[in-house]
Amino acid sequence: MSGGSLPFDAWAAEWIAYAAVPSVSLAQKCLKMSQVLERPDLDISSQMATIRELAMLGGRRPMYGGLDANMSGDAAGTGGALRHILLDSVMERGYGYPLAVAVICREALGYAGYAAAITASPERPHLEVNSRALDMVGNRPVEPGRPPLPEPYILAHLLHILRRAYMRLPDHQRVLRCIAMARGMGADHPCHDRDIGIILHRRGDERAAWWLKRYLRANPDAHDIEQVEDLIASMERR
Numbered sequence: 009m010s011g012g013s014l015p016f017d018a019w020a021a022e023w024i025a026y027a028a029v030p031s032v033s034l035a036q037k038c039l040k041m042s043q044v045l046e047r048p049d050l051d052i053s054s055q056m057a058t059i060r061e062l063a064m065l066g067g068r069r070p071m072y073g074g075l076d077a078n079m080s081g082d083a084a085g086t087g088g089a090l091r092h093i094l095l096d097s098v099m100e101r102g103y104g105y106p107l108a109v110a111v112i113c114r115e116a117l118g119y120a121g122y123a124a125a126i127t128a129s130p131e132r133p134h135l136e137v138n139s140r141a142l143d144m145v146g147n148r149p150v151e152p153g154r155p156p157l158p159e160p161y162i163l164a165h166l167l168h169i170l171r172r173a174y175m176r177l178p179d180h181q182r183v184l185r186c187i188a189m190a191r192g193m194g195a196d197h198p199c200h201d202r203d204i205g206i207i208l209h210r211r212g213d214e215r216a217a218w219w220l221k222r223y224l225r226a227n228p229d230a231h232d233i234e235q236v237e238d239l240i241a242s243m244e245r246r
Contacts, residue, residue: 015184017188020044024188033118035059038056038112038163039052040052041166041170044189047109056128059115060119063116063117063118063120064119090242104165106145113135117137128157130166132145135159156237160194160195167189170189171187180207180211187200198226198227201220202220205220205239206239209239217240217243220239
């Protein structure tokens with residue numbers, strides 16, 4: 009892993025190709041993310057069918073197609089069913105749960121005939137439909153009218169959350185897979201170089217310093233600059 013390249017990862021390449029297909033929905037891309045990172049046996053078609061069923065169950069209620077009271081997945085009924093879809097899923101890791109639920113809710117609302125949008129920020133997403141908005145973290149109405157979050161930005165944020173969760177485990181293979189997936193969709197970040205350097209250091213690989221130095225060059229004001237410099241110095245003293 010030198011010169012800015014990563015070993016080829018067939019699972020990452022499969023997701024990158026899948027996510028690039030215009031006809032594939034954001035929910036499908038997120039489910040595919042779950043499949044390639046943690047659940048190879050996940051049946052995406054079956055999960056999408058469940059989302060369609062939820063949309064039909066909620067179709068008799070106004071405003072959000074039956075999902076207004078339960079879109080955060082915290083209440084009973086339809087929200088509980090949405091939560092069931094995400095249980096044991098990679099999308100539930102870290103702080104990505106409200107955003108992941110917003111993705112599933114938007115898909116269900118689309119099936120029910122509602123044009124919904126995910127707005128505000130990935131950390132505290134809002135779901136907007138019919139000139140109304142719901143805060144997915146607080147599960148409360150908020151002022152609508154914010155611009156929609158671009159789909160690549162949502163996917164990149166989920167991968168960012170997952171990469172950090174895998175670093176904490178640690179699960180180095182999945183960290184590198186997240187990085188490859190993010191880079192494949194054009195969402196590279198200096199912290200990727202740092203994580204690669206740390207992984208190589210843990211493996212006793214002398215190439216670690218190259219990646220850590222590249223991280224500092226690209227991010228001279230990094231919050232962890234002292235720790236990274238100390239790590240590089242300890243490797244160079246050997």
